[in-house]
Amino acid sequence: MSSVAEHFAMLRLAGLPSGESTLRTRTLPISVAAGPILLGMDGLGQRHLLVPVGDAEVVPDRASRGVVTAERGLVLGDAEHRFLDLSCLSSRLDRPFEQLAEDVLRRITESSDDPRSTVSRTLEDWREMLRAAQKGMSRESIVGLTAELELLASLAAVDPLAAIDAWVGPDNAVHDFKRGSRSIEVKATSAVDPSFVHISNVDQLDPAPVAELLLAVFHLRESPSAPNLEERVEALHGLGVPESLLADRLRAVGYTPRMELAFPDRLEVRSFTVFAVGHSFPSVRSTDIRPDARLSVRGLEYDLVLAGLPDEIPEAEVAAALADWMTA
Known part of the structure; x- marks a missing residue:
């Protein structure tokens, strides 16, 4: 499987979509019960990890300034699908976000837990590091x-x-x-x-x-x-x-x-x-x-x-x- 960084590089090469809310996506060879996981890039070049949730509730997490979670609906084919959207809002955090996404995917493949909980726990584990990366190393x-x-x-x-x-x-x-x-x-x-x-x-x-x-x-x-x-x-x-x-x-x-x-x-x-x-x-x-x-x-x-x-x-x-x- 290509790395998360390689997928985002391919999305960048394909060109940014028009409109801030529009996503260009790539399907990963990793699935949860509700479907395959996607990586996406929006019109601002911001990175997204999209975990399908079906009808399950998504509780937004905006405790970190640069990396947040929210619910997102996407039309794929003829149907609309709901996702937990883990997104990076700061270009300074692009590289750490790629590492975070890799960690999320690894934990999802190694655990039978609800993927929403896995995303939440992983983000919590990374929160201090993301805060430091946003500030920058002296x-x-x-x-x-x-x-x-x-x-x-x-x-x-x-x-x-x-x-x-x-x-x-x-x-x-x-x-x-x-x-x-x-x-x-x-x-x-x-x-x-x-x-x-x-x-x-x-x-x-x-x-x-x-x-x-x-x-x-x-x-x-x-x-x-x-x-x-x-x-x-x-x-x-x-x-x-x-x-x-x-x-x-x-x-x-x-x-x-x-x-x-x-x-x-x-x-x-x-x-x-x-x-x-x-x-x-x-x-x-x-x-x-x-x-x-x-x-x-x-x-x-x-x-x-x-x-x-x-x-x-x-x-x-x-x-x-x-x-x-x-x-x-």
């Missing part, structure tokens, strides 16, 4: 995601399934990677002359709760020859990282392949340094704050100066250290 977010994907690739070369399981940063965990009682915190900078990295809370560089804590620092810079985010994702697939698990993590950080980005994402690694964070490593920790004052202090952030940091793992030993982190 340059800082692109730099940070690039660094985390770079480290994920290093870990996936050892064990792809364990690597994606260890990537917990998208779930707002304290550290970006966690395996058992071991953690890795990733920091990235694209400054021309980086002298520090930003630490966002007092727990990130506190080694007390874990058996081992590593700090991985990436210095990135723009380069037309560097892989972009989409190419990094494809490389991870090639290493054996499951596509569905990786897609879930990426959605959690507000990224889907082919989405529109406002900042360059072809970034090369100028340097990659790993530190073993022990109890003597310079950092601010919650234990540094008087017990009677901790409840009154919140949102503490600071910058960590990179020059002269102790316990740097020699470059020649980094690969072995990461492999040991994965297998121990």
Whole structure:
């Protein structure tokens, strides 16, 4: 079966229909009880996924500004048919919408549930990602995601399934990677002359709760020859990282392949340094704050100066250290 993106490309090539409410459609080889599912494009170039519902009620969902559901009637042949219309109202969300539609179709084929419920649940699962995509990824977010994907690739070369399981940063965990009682915190900078990295809370560089804590620092810079985010994702697939698990993590950080980005994402690694964070490593920790004052202090952030940091793992030993982190 052709991908959703390919179907929409064919609809675009066929020309937009006249009138905003008119749809040009393509029938998919996926059906529900009421008939085959359609993809459509209207006179504004907006994308639609049309799930036939027969006489069933359709409850509109306009909670997301850019992607909504509504009831739509279409005349096909000599008869009018009713559909649940999942539509994309923002061109910025065209690429994420294609991924959303793919997910809806996958869930419909894998489940015997009412397709209306499947569409509703899938949209709810994607709502936060769509909100982030509508807003757009910041340059800082692109730099940070690039660094985390770079480290994920290093870990996936050892064990792809364990690597994606260890990537917990998208779930707002304290550290970006966690395996058992071991953690890795990733920091990235694209400054021309980086002298520090930003630490966002007092727990990130506190080694007390874990058996081992590593700090991985990436210095990135723009380069037309560097892989972009989409190419990094494809490389991870090639290493054996499951596509569905990786897609879930990426959605959690507000990224889907082919989405529109406002900042360059072809970034090369100028340097990659790993530190073993022990109890003597310079950092601010919650234990540094008087017990009677901790409840009154919140949102503490600071910058960590990179020059002269102790316990740097020699470059020649980094690969072995990461492999040991994965297998121990």
